[in-house]
Amino acid sequence: MSIRAEHELHTRRRGRNLGIGLMLGGFVLLVMALTYVKITNIDFNNLPGGAIQTQETK
Amino acid sequence: MTDMSTTPAGEYEAQLGDYFALLKPRVMQLVVFTAVVGMLAAPVSVHPIVGFASILFVAIGAGASGALNMWWDADIDAIMRRTQNRPIPSGRVQPKEALAIGVALSGLSVMMLGLAANLLAAGMLLFTILFYAVFYSMWLKRATPQNIVIGGAAGAFPPVIGWIIATGSFSIEAWLMFALIFMWTPPHFWALALFMRNDYDDAKVPMLTVTHGRRATRRHILGYTVLLVIVAVGTGFTAIGGPIYLVTSAILNGMFLLGAIRIWQRDEDDSEADNFLVERKFFRLSLWYLFLHFGAILVEATLRSYGLGGWA
Numbered sequence: 001m002s003i004r005a006e007h008e009l010h011t012r013r014r015g016r017n018l019g020i021g022l023m024l025g026g027f028v029l030l031v032m033a034l035t036y037v038k039i040t041n042i043d044f045n046n047l048p049g050g051a052i053q054t055q056e057t058k
Numbered sequence: 059m060t061d062m063s064t065t066p067a068g069e070y071e072a073q074l075g076d077y078f079a080l081l082k083p084r085v086m087q088l089v090v091f092t093a094v095v096g097m098l099a100a101p102v103s104v105h106p107i108v109g110f111a112s113i114l115f116v117a118i119g120a121g122a123s124g125a126l127n128m129w130w131d132a133d134i135d136a137i138m139r140r141t142q143n144r145p146i147p148s149g150r151v152q153p154k155e156a157l158a159i160g161v162a163l164s165g166l167s168v169m170m171l172g173l174a175a176n177l178l179a180a181g182m183l184l185f186t187i188l189f190y191a192v193f194y195s196m197w198l199k200r201a202t203p204q205n206i207v208i209g210g211a212a213g214a215f216p217p218v219i220g221w222i223i224a225t226g227s228f229s230i231e232a233w234l235m236f237a238l239i240f241m242w243t244p245p246h247f248w249a250l251a252l253f254m255r256n257d258y259d260d261a262k263v264p265m266l267t268v269t270h271g272r273r274a275t276r277r278h279i280l281g282y283t284v285l286l287v288i289v290a291v292g293t294g295f296t297a298i299g300g301p302i303y304l305v306t307s308a309i310l311n312g313m314f315l316l317g318a319i320r321i322w323q324r325d326e327d328d329s330e331a332d333n334f335l336v337e338r339k340f341f342r343l344s345l346w347y348l349f350l351h352f353g354a355i356l357v358e359a360t361l362r363s364y365g366l367g368g369w370a
Contacts, residue, residue, distance in 0.1 A: 012071045019074035030111055034174055037107045 076150040080128055080159060081121025088348070089120040089216045095352045096220025096235055099298045099359040104224050108174055112223045115171040116216060119183045122163035123212070126191035129156040131199075138257040160191070175223040182222055186215040200262075203269040207282075210243030211236075217352075231298045238293060238351060241286035245279045245318060246344040252276075252321070253334035253341070276322045279340075283318035287311045290351060300361070300368040303354040310347050317343055 093116045097109060104112070128135065128146055136147035145151035164187050172180030190212035199205045214236045221232035251258055251267045252275060258265040266275045290311055294304035317340040324336060361367025 009071075016071075016074050030114070033107050034111050037105050041105065 070150060072145070072151050072155070076145045077155075077159060080125045080145050080151055080156055081118075081163075082124030082128075083121075085124055085213070086117050086120050088213070090117045091349070092235070092239065092352055093117075093216040093220035093223075095356045095359075096217030096232060097224045098220075099217075099231065099235070099355050100221045100224035101297075102224045109223070111174040112171060112179065113220070115167045115174060116183060116219055116223075118163050119167035119171070119187055120216070122160050122167060123187040123190040124160075125156050125163065126160035126187075127195045129153050129160060130191070130195045132156075134261040134263060137261040138254075140254055140257055164191075171223075176226045178226060179219055179222040182215060182219045186212055186219065189215070200264065203264045203266045205264065206247045206266070207244050210240050210247075213243060214239035231296060234289070234293045234296060234298065235352075235355070237289045238286075239348065241282060241289050242344065242348055244282045245286065245314075246341065246348075248275050248279050248282075249321065249337050249341040249344065252329070252337045272326060276324070280318045280322040283315055287315055295369075297368065298355050298358065300358040302361075302367070303351075303358050306350055306354040310350055313343060314340075314347055 090113060093113055097104060097113065128144055131141075132146040132153055135141035135144050141147065146153055146156055164184075168180050168184045168187070171183050190209070194205070194209035194212055198209050202208075217235035217239070218228070218232045221229065221235070248266060251265045252272065255267055255272075258268055262268075266278060290307050291304070293299050294307050299307075317336065320336050321340055329337060358367040
């Protein structure tokens with residue numbers, strides 16, 4: 001029996017795999033964007049460690 | 059022969075759309091809309107990306123509970139005409155797949171909401187998923203005719219979660235939005251049960267129509283509608299209400315109350331004669347009722363951010 005590189009099953013699953021791939025890619029981008037927003041919005045002066053540091057410098 | 063060829067060529071391979079249908083996209087729309095309104099009506103602004111991500115995870119959580127519900131209810135879904143085409147009873151998705159998707163997405167959504175927003179919002183989402191998938195689906199639905207009343211709470215939590223995403227705490231306004239959906243659910247579903255009666259009879263789901271009769275169901279619709287009117291109109295005088303909300307609410311509640319009175323006045327012969335026309339109209343109106351109430355809350359919140367909305 002000859003080996004076909006493209007099995008019929010591959011064609012059927014292509015749409016599904018493509019969709020899952022896009023969703024995972026989107027999820028990665030979303031987590032990156034969230035991380036960026038969270039980090040850039042942190043007020044470092046109001047962190048517990050920051051408060052201690054400020055007291056120490058006084 | 060390769061392993062893959064052992065799969066019969068004619069066997070149905072579930073597509074992405076089948077898995078998406080498992081998440082009850084129509085219910086998800088309502089969840090997203092009410093959660094967005096809850097978040098935007100709150101007096102604290104949310105960063106757009108944090109807001110978008112949080113609502114997405116709430117939607118995924120709602121979808122996960124829908125998948126768990128479909129996994130558990132596959133036996134009765136196969137009997138009811140309304141649900142026969144769902145992915146599991148129609149054979150497009152295997153029950154085990156639905157369970158796996160439900161559990162995995164529940165965990166993912168709760169964890170990610172905790173990271174994106176705050177732990178209280180994540181805790182509320184987890185509570186909502188468990189409330190719907192375990193408390194309502196696995197126990198309440200098949201045990202008591204009050205299933206719709208108590209189970210309605212699950213659908214009422216999203217605006218509260220939206221509010222918590224923004225503020226990190228509970229408040230009376232969030233619970234008013236909860237009460238609006240909570241009181242709306244029974245008349246909405248009982249109207250459906252009146253004209254889809256054979257479905258619930260056949261599936262032996264103890265809906266009020268089956269256990270207490272159709273006359274009692276009509277009385278209950280009117281009773282709950284009166285309570286709903288008080289909650290809905292009363293909300294108009296609070297911090298999330300305003301003139302636009304109050305006018306919208308007054309019109310909608312007038313129509314809704316009239317519909318409930320008509321349902322109460324009718325008997326089975328009247329309904330059979332016109333194929334439940336009044337009940338069907340009432341059900342359709344109920345969809346608009348909720349959408350427009352939350353739409354009005356959203357309009358008031360948007361105007362308020364420009365110093366216009368509300369009573370101030």
